[in-house]
Amino acid sequence: xxxxxxxxxxxxxxxxxxxxxxxxxxxxxxxxxxxxxxxxxxxxxxxxxxxxxxxxxxxxxxxxxxxxxxxxxxxxxxxxxxxxxxxxxxxxxxxxxxxxxxxxxxxxxxxxxxxxxxxxxxxxxxxxxxxxxxxxxxxxxxxxxxxxxxxxxxxxxxxxxxxxxxxxxxxxxxx
Numbered sequence: 317x318x319x320x321x322x323x324x325x326x327x328x329x330x331x332x333x334x335x336x337x338x339x340x341x342x343x344x345x346x347x348x349x350x351x352x353x354x355x356x357x358x359x360x361x362x363x364x365x366x367x368x369x370x371x372x373x374x375x376x377x378x379x380x381x382x383x384x385x386x387x388x389x390x391x392x393x394x395x396x397x398x399x400x401x402x403x404x405x406x407x408x409x410x411x412x413x414x415x416x417x418x419x420x421x422x423x424x425x426x427x428x429x430x431x432x433x434x435x436x437x438x439x440x441x442x443x444x445x446x447x448x449x450x451x452x453x454x455x456x457x458x459x460x461x462x463x464x465x466x467x468x469x470x471x472x473x474x475x476x477x478x479x480x481x482x483x484x485x486x487x488x489x490x491x
Contacts, residue, residue, distance in 0.1 A: 405439035
């Protein structure tokens with residue numbers, strides 16, 4: 317009697333291990349596919365919009381399937397960069413917001429905040445949101461790489477090209 321009871325439990329255990337291996341294999345397969353896409357995209361002499369958008373789709377597929385994986389914030393960050401460079405600033409903001417909301421321990425988190433400000437400022441032209449994010453970046457990460465850039469962006473925000481030109485001319489008089 318004990319043999320008959322133990323056999324199904326052992327079989328169930330073996331099947332569950334096999335299923336987990338299949339899932340891991342699928343994840344590894346997708347990681348390899350992404351690596352190949354990245355390599356192809358980086359080897360192109362001229363940026364290819366179609367390939368770039370396919371790359372974003374692969375990154376997002378991975379994030380959707382494995383949201384707790386450590387690669388997700390990096391894939392979202394890369395998606396945001398690609399989207400920004402291919403005139404999709406609102407998508408870029410969406411991917412950066414996903415990182416901001418879900419991956420607080422991401423090593424590039426301060427850069428995410430700066431990049432949001434930059435996209436709002438230079439691509440979407442939403443000066444208020446840009447200013448909010450620049451100031452947040454400066455306040456929370458005063459020793460980070462782009463602090464000087466963020467302070468300058470806030471200082472020059474809203475000035476016309478003529479006003480900027482005059483300001484720089486005046487600055488050059490004293491140098």
